[in-house]
Amino acid sequence: MDIRLLGLGILFLAIGTILILAGMLKGAGRAEGGGVILIGPFPIAFGTSEAIAKVMLAIGIALAVFMVLLHLLLTS
Secondary structure: OOHHHHHHHHHHHHHHHHHHHHHHHHOOOOOOOEEEEEEOOEEEEEEOOHHHHHHHHHHHHHHHHHHHHHHHHHHO
16 A cells, blocks of 8 residues: 555545534534535535535535546656
8 A cells, every 4th residue: 555645545534523523613503514426537516505515516626636636646
């Protein structure tokens, strides 16, 4: 296993955990959710509202671009 990918995965887990904890401490009254499914480089976004779906789509596009760039950097 490539140690760089392992470190990147651990970094993403830490960032996600921090974001979840920050959201819990903020104590927002209304919860919304959404997600992104990446099939190859194509993101499919969904959410409980149109605004969340748009945010998820933007995140999905950013992830797809990041994955393509990461692939190009690691294979060259």
